[in-house]
């Protein structure tokens with residue numbers, strides 16, 4: 001264990017840089033800051049070469065988790081394993097400089113007194129790589145982010161996006177087994193984000209590095225990640241593939257958090273026509289929705305739906321009755337705010353096309369196109 | 379792809395939570411260092427003061443402090459310190475308001491001139507002022523204002539001491555008030571203007587109240603500096619027979635030698651208590667009320683209108699009076715053979731300079747010793763303060779906080795108190811080595827390291843607060859260990875702050891007198907006390923020449939430092955705008 005995890009150069013003749021992969025397991029980790037529990041019994045298994053996104057509201061412990069993996073913080077209980085090897089526990093801790101992780105920081109953290117090439121080659125210098133070899137590999141790494149022509153520049157003379165690329169190249173050149181990225185795109189403008197997003201995805205496809213990527217942006221996470229861990233208040237709520245998170249949220253928090261989901265109270269669950277469906281009563285109208293195969297027949301449950309799943313029904317028998325409260329013009333569509341007649345306390349909204357004019361005070365009929373019975377209803 | 383198992387050996391050797399790595403080792407060395415040069419001597423001082431014979435004996439402490447002479451000296455100390463602080467606060471605040479907000483011309487030059495007295499050793503200042511009023515003063519003589527021989531010198535009095543201390547410390551208040559005023563955004567002043575406030579109302583109802591924390595901080599520094607200013611108190615107070623606590627301690631050592639140490643310890647403890655209480659008080663007064671503002675923006679400008687010319691004239695007159703008057707007198711004295719001679723073509727001589735530089739072995743040695751000690755202190759403190767600032771900024775722990783407090787304490791306590799503490803602690807032979815460093819230059823070095831550590835630390839703490847910690851984290855994940863991170867990342871980024879700290883320490887150590895006055899011996903003399911010895915020995919012209927040389931060195935240093943000014947952190951050089 002005292003030996004460094006950093007391994008020898010793995011540069012192939014094509015100049016492509018391969019990364020030694022590692023699987024990461026967090027087991028039952030808790031972390032307190034001054035008596036405040038920031039991570040609460042977190043377990044997570046990230047496979048070799050997997051791209052995992054961590055998603056969650058501000059302050060839920062994402063950065064803390066990343067810093068634990070990197071070795072900057074110590075946990076109160078639990079263990080972290082790299083390839084089944086314990087590298088951190090409350091008693092023993094491999095320091096960050098020996099873990100062979102790479103981090104891309106939100107603020108880039110480029111060293112201002114070194115030029116781009118020196119920044120990128122620093123880890124190699126520490127590892128004792130000869131200066132010719134170092135130069136070659138730094139330029140290789142810069143080439144993967146199309147920055148090889150900026151090698152002699154000072155970080156201060158680069159734009160935000162260019163700095164982000166250099167930070168990525170620096171991480172890459174160090175040849176880490178794990179790449180940790182803490183909101184790497186948060187400081188960039190919308191257009192740059194889109195192109196950097198593509199670059200991350202290319203980058204991951206080429207290197208197959210194990211990556212843990214923190215973001216606030218759901219669409220970013222959905223686009224990039226193999227799996228997404230949704231966190232809330234120091235706990236992992238669900239860890240699943242993007243479409244699964246969207247279609248089959250495990251609890252109400254995930255259901256509401258992902259894709260502006262809505263949670264509707266439903267009653268009288270009956271077996272549906274097909275496996276994995278149930279027939280439920282939604283505000284007085286019976287609909288067929290998705291559910292777990294083993295979903296119990298309950299008197300009441302919560303249904304997760306997305307705004308697009310609620311539609312204006314063609315006839316009153318096809319949906320539940322509701323009162324239109326007000327209308328908001330949204331360009332491509334109008335947003336109709338309404339209250340179900342069976343639950344007037346609840347304010348919901350749906351997107352209606354322009355060719356279905358409704359106005360405040362109208363009675364409409366709303367049908368639920370798709371829904372999912374949340375298994376862990378509160 | 380590589381098999382990861384190959385690079386991760388299967389055996390599981392436990393990694394202990396606290397490893398004896400270079401980082402822990404460094405912290406350990408820091409702790410031992412600060413304990414040796416600060417904590418232990420000060421602890422020893424306190425112990426000697428209250429338990430002279432090893433057992434708690436407050437009665438004997440009281441018997442020392444209750445002597446009428448001590449009581450008078452303590453009152454005198456308080457009196458001159460408070461009165462001069464008042465003077466310094468008034469002068470410094472006016473200067474700060476005018477230079478920050480007034481539309482006066484040639485501000486940068488004026489700021490330089492106003493701060494310059496702070497850079498000149500206080501004993502040189504005192505000497506220069508004494509000579510400014512001497513019968514042969516070139517400036518006053520010109521106007522026929524010089525004193526006639528035989529009249530008691532007006533500066534050899536409590537008023538003289540207060541006057542000089544006030545002028546000497548005004549720049550300290552100036553710097554803190556200026557910093558506080560500059561934080562205030564212009565829109566606060568604009569809002570006051572829009573409410574109908576005139577210039578004076580603006581200054582007294584908005585600007586100064588909001589700069590209150592700065593004013594009290596400046597007052598505290600001025601008080602501490604005044605009560606511990608040996609140079610001025612000794613040069614004026616001893617001939618005036620006006621005893622203060624520090625001149626009493628000094629004379630005690632001169633008359634009784636180390637046998638009077640327990641009395642000196644009691645006096646030092648009293649002086650320390652006064653200092654600490656004053657600091658606490660000012661902290662409390664300055665901290666009351668909410669003066670938080672959103673920082674940033676340019677300070678509001680006050681148009682002085684038709685008052686501009688008179689104000690400028692007054693400002694320049696002040697500078698000439700505080701700089702030209704004394705310095706020209708000092709320079710003139712250094713150029714004549716005997717004290718009291720008129721400076722003219724026939725009396726003009728460079729003998730004093732030749733003597734100071736070449737013929738007087740003790741002066742030459744003192745210069746050499748001071749340079750050696752100063753350079754050594756600067757080098758050691760640069761390294762130590764860099765590492766210490768790192769721990770204080772990024773690796774907080776109770777131990778680190780204790781080190782920082784010890785460093786601060788050694789800095790704010792009057793230098794003479796530190797001197798007593800050093801004697802007490804280092805008088806006995808060192809363990810293992812078997813000899814005592816008392817009477818050698820090493821005890822002076824220890825005192826310098828102790829006294830100036832906090833000074834070197836200040837710009838570095840500022841530097842650390844400006845760099846993001848993720849820069850170090852990034853180096854850690856790149857595999858760099860503690861020593862490599864210090865060398866490759868932290869030192870290069872903080873080099874300007876290290877240099878700034880070095881310059882300040884260099885000037886302070888070269889100028890100081892109060893720390894080494896008790897520690898010098900015939901074989902280990904620094905240049906600061908030399909002037910007092912020469913003046914006491916009647917060699918006023920030689921003393922003047924040495925003083926001029928010291929000013930020259932200071933000016934040269936300031937010039938060199940100014941060359942690098944734009945690469946140094948903002949505010950690192952106090953005399954720069």
Ligand SMILES: Nc1ncnc2c1ncn2[C@@H]1O[C@H](COP(=O)(O)OP(=O)(O)OP(=O)(O)O)[C@@H](O)[C@H]1O
Nearest residue numbers: 033034038056057058059060061062063064065216
């Ligand atoms: N060094 C620290 N000391 C004390 N509390 C801390 C520290 N670092 C983080 N916290 C607290 O831990 C909680 C989680 O912080 P963390 O930075 O992990 O959140 P995050 O999910 O990354 O949030 P964001 O999305 O805003 O970056 C917060 O309540 C924060 O205030």
Ligand SMILES: [Mg+2]
Nearest residue numbers: 062063064182
């Ligand atoms: Mg965060």
